[in-house]
Amino acid sequence: MPRPLVLKFGGTSVGAPEAMGQAAQVVAQARREHGPVVVVTSALNGITDLLLETTRAATQGANGKRGAAAAARILEAHRAIAAALLPPDAQASALDAVRQRVETFRRLxxxxxxxxxxxxxxxxxxxxxxxxxxxxxxxxxxxAQGVPAQAVDATELIVTDANFQNAQPNLAASTPRIRERLLPLL
Structure with a gap:
């Protein structure tokens, strides 16, 4: 098997329906021309900023309404992309994963x-x-565009030290997990 090509898409590359659709086309073309592809994606444009702004506000006594409003904005941004790019039957499962993460955000x-x-x-x-x-x-x-794909959560793959906010990857522990989880998908 040839080495997989790793494609990284930033927030503006996936932050709107047109952008995410174009990113998917880039992946499809790379897969046809190169073979196995691993995609790394950022959060939708503006989502990380919103997550962290809401976190800072929570430390300063913001009430739960601000967190609920941020959660609703986050869910709506993802829902808009799903509605534009996915058939109805595929929207539900994609948005279920998003809802689970939004609920984690609310609890945090x-x-x-x-x-x-x-x-x-x-x-x-x-x-x-x-x-x-x-x-x-x-x-x-x-x-939905006919390209076999499966989301893999980085927390299943990457092991780091416990130096949060400046964690270093443990390659000896991460490499076997990456091989075990990703290679069968390629």
Whole structure:
């Protein structure tokens, strides 16, 4: 098997229906021309900023309404892309994964607001959610375009030290997990 090509898409490359559709076309073409492709995606444009702004507000006493409003905006951004690019039957499963991450966000923000502070570990957990929401959506868009795809959560693959907000990957522990989880998909 040839080495997989790794494609990384930033937030503006997946942040609107047209952009995500174009990213999916790039992946499809790369797969035809190169063979196996691994896609790494950022959060939708603006989502990470919204997640972190809401986190900061929670530490400063913002009430739950701000977290609920942010969660609704995040879900709507993903729903708009799903509605534009996916058939109705594919929308539900793609959005279920997003909803699970949004619920995690709500719970984290609630805990942060109660404590009035955010630990480095909780901050990293919030910061990672945007990518973990966009990956299943992009995978569903690829599938809808006939490109076999499966979202894989980076937390299943990457092992780091416990130095949150400046964690270093443990390659010796991560490499076998990456091989075991990704190679069968290629």
């Amino acid at each position: 923000i609630s805990a942060i607001a109660v404590l009035g502070e955010v630990t480095p570990r909780a901050y990293d957990a919030v910061a990672s959610l945007g990518e973990r929401m966009s990956a299943p959506l992009l995978a569903a868009v690829l599938e």
